[in-house]
Amino acid sequence: xxxxxxxxxxxxxxxxxFLTINCTYTxxxxxxxxxxxxxxxxxxxxxxxxxxxxxxxxxxxxxxxxRKETTSFHLEKGSVQVSDSAVYFCAPGYSGAGSYQLxxxxxxxxxxxx
Amino acid sequence: xxxxxQSPKYLFRKEGQNVTLxxxxxxxxxxxxxxxxxxxxxxxxxxxxQIVNDFQKGDIAEGYSVSREKKESFPLTVxxxxxxxxxxxxxxxxxxxxxxxxxxxxxxxxxxxx
Numbered sequence: 001x002x003x004x005x006x007x008x009x010x011x012x013x014x015x016x017x018f019l020t021i022n023c024t025y026t027x028x029x030x031x032x033x034x035x036x037x038x039x040x041x042x043x044x045x046x047x048x049x050x051x052x053x054x055x056x057x058x059x060x061x062x063x064x065x066x067r068k069e070t071t072s073f074h075l076e077k078g079s080v081q082v083s084d085s086a087v088y089f090c091a092p093g094y095s096g097a098g099s100y101q102l103x104x105x106x107x108x109x110x111x112x113x114x
Numbered sequence: 115x116x117x118x119x120q121s122p123k124y125l126f127r128k129e130g131q132n133v134t135l136x137x138x139x140x141x142x143x144x145x146x147x148x149x150x151x152x153x154x155x156x157x158x159x160x161x162x163x164q165i166v167n168d169f170q171k172g173d174i175a176e177g178y179s180v181s182r183e184k185k186e187s188f189p190l191t192v193x194x195x196x197x198x199x200x201x202x203x204x205x206x207x208x209x210x211x212x213x214x215x216x217x218x219x220x221x222x223x224x225x226x227x228x
Contacts, residue, residue: 034216043222044219046216093215
């Protein structure tokens with residue numbers, strides 16, 4: 001079935017460090033790709049998305065590029081802040097049987113220390 | 115403001131009791147979803163509904179039931195048949211169209227079985 005693999009956490013970085021969270025997915029069809037963020041005790045918020053090959057999604061300094069050849073959608077940020085501490089989920093979206101569903105990775109917990 | 119509301123935020127249940135979690139959206143979305151989140155795990159799909167009066171089982175539907183009598187509402191009942199119900203439950207909704215259907219999430223309900 002459809003699946004996604006995320007870099008396991010937790011990840012601890014110092015403020016202003018560079019962040020990469022790896023994400024790869026199974027290439028069933030041609031999914032749209034999403035990154036969601038979850039702050040403690042809250043629901044998920046969409047961080048960014050990309051809908052076709054070579055698209056770059058970006059938001060709040062975070063970026064991810066849709067790499068069809070490597071079936072990857074790695075999340076990056078050049079300089080993290082303490083406020084970026086959260087859990088990040090990679091989620092490809094697949095259509096099938098008249099419905100559209102997201103498949104979520106297990107999440108990567110990021111802690112940024114001052 | 116448009117959005118998704120879930121109530122209650124915290125819920126306690128005795129073993130053997132059924133309990134119903136509320137999910138309401140005013141985004142005029144056709145599709146609604148229920149997910150379960152356990153510590154260190156990704157989101158697992160319980161049930162989803164693409165239109166009113168229709169719903170489908172997700173990956174872990176056993177011990178749960180839903181209804182979709184109104185477009186705005188998608189309540190989830192956790193029955194006594196669910197052997198390990200303590201978890202964080204998230205409701206989501208999305209437009210029902212082809213393409214990049216991002217899902218919008220509610221704040222979640224944390225259910226604890228005493």
